[in-house]
Amino acid sequence: MRSPAIEVTGLHKSYGAHEAVAGVDLHMEEGEILAFLGPNGAGKTTTVEILEGFRARTAGKVSVLGQDPASAGLDWRERIGIVLQESQPEEYLTVAETVIMWAAYFPAPRPVSEVLKLVGLADHRDQRVGRLSGGQRRRLDLALALVGNPELLFLDEPTTGFDPTARREAWAMIDGLRDLGVTVLLTTHYMDEAQNLADRISVIAAGQIIAKGTAADLAEAASLQTRISWNAQEVPLDELPDQLRAAAAVLKEAGEHGETSTSPGEGPATLVIETDQVTDTVAVLLATARRLRGSVESLEVRAPTLEDTYLALVSETDSAEEPSP
């Protein structure tokens, strides 16, 4: 039977009276990509640094590739790769020289040209690191993490500061690691990144895992509904059947300062219904429009995104943290 790549139970880390990590459980299978999400200060980096062996824990059981990172030796380090949130390779070396230097740190490195090709830097091998763009430097960061041929890769916000094209390219690259059988623990603030890359997601807030599973599992946990909206001029509130009228909220168009209000005001308003009964609601809405001999060109049906789910989950934790008045 294959052992899990990461197995964490009851992880605690305290700094004096402050408990940064308060009982985290994590489980990762080999070859899996797990997105680890959470607001700043939620204990995300502390947890990852404990897994990387950079920090000692206060309590709990941690096994990474079958070993305890707190006591693991250099042979364990041969099997992991790390991309830190911020790091800056030496700017006076060329791309190839930097990778050659890092390859020497590992007993069985990947060939340098293969690594450069993998991260899309083959055409820049003789360029000085100081002259690379931000995105290219990040690729080099990834190259340095991959050159040791790791079984497990820690990626801490790998695409922060990327333009949309560079981000898509980075995703394709990370997705390609799947074919190499690399297990990836991905920390990110971009929900689309997590949605695109991760097999599973774990959300941490206030030092505890508040949700885990696939994006769909999380949406269910957050019990968010699909949002149906349309322009009130096409189908006014008064024309709706009773049961829909009760569920609909009037949302004034975003004003100059981007403010919204739920009271009907001057100008075109948007009507919104949040519901699980998407088909029935849309059918009633269309029937009403037909009865009015009109149309609902502005109709928008939006399923909750991972971002909505995440924000809902995290805000639940926030309000639970607030002392009640």
Place this chain on the structure above:
Amino acid sequence: MNGGSLQQLATQTRFDFVLLWRNPLASFFTVVLPLIFLFVLTALFGNDLVTPVGPKLASRFVPGIIALSVVQASFVNLAIVTVFRRETSILKRVRGTPIRPWVFMGGLVATAYAVIALMAVLMALIGWAVYDVDLLWKTVPSLIVTLIIGGAVFCALGLAFTNLVPNETTGPPFLNLVVLPLYFVSDVYVPATDETPRAITLIGDIFPIRHLAVALQRSFDPLSDESIWPVTNWLVMAAWGVAGALIVTRWFRWTPRD
């Protein structure tokens, strides 16, 4: 130590040397500046005979400037590079790889020794060819021992000093604050004479730079009646080196402050 570690050390040294060479500021302060000082000192003070029977005044400047090169190549360069690597998380990343810490740091130390050897030979040759400085073959073994001890001591102190430097921008000013005044009281620019105030030489005697400079002077002084083996200077330097090494093993930081 095994073959793998030696191979790693060779690779690390190669790239650390390339990095020093390509970094304009680092190569200026370790290689060019000592050369400029040698030329400026001889231009300012001339190159007359120190006594009626010799030697030339430049034979006092050459060992002083070699001492300067040793301190710049080991203490100053090692501290600046290490603080920079710590603050830009390069050290943290390296800690996340299987390379042994001493092998990684060994690259910088070996680079310091390469520069020290280069500068000592260059200064001695310029002194001999341009300024009539006598090269004393019988003191060469003692000169080599002084350079080996000096390199090790100032590398250890450079690493120890990184604990006092909060971030990479304060590295160079902090280091200059320490070494510049010490150079003046340590026989580096101008050797002490009988007229030098006692307080100055006393301050210089506490710190290791003067002991390095004095030990090197002994190797370039054909008229010295002292032993060619400056054991006391070596011992004082070694004491500083041991203190530095203890600080490194106890307090060296691989990561930026939280």
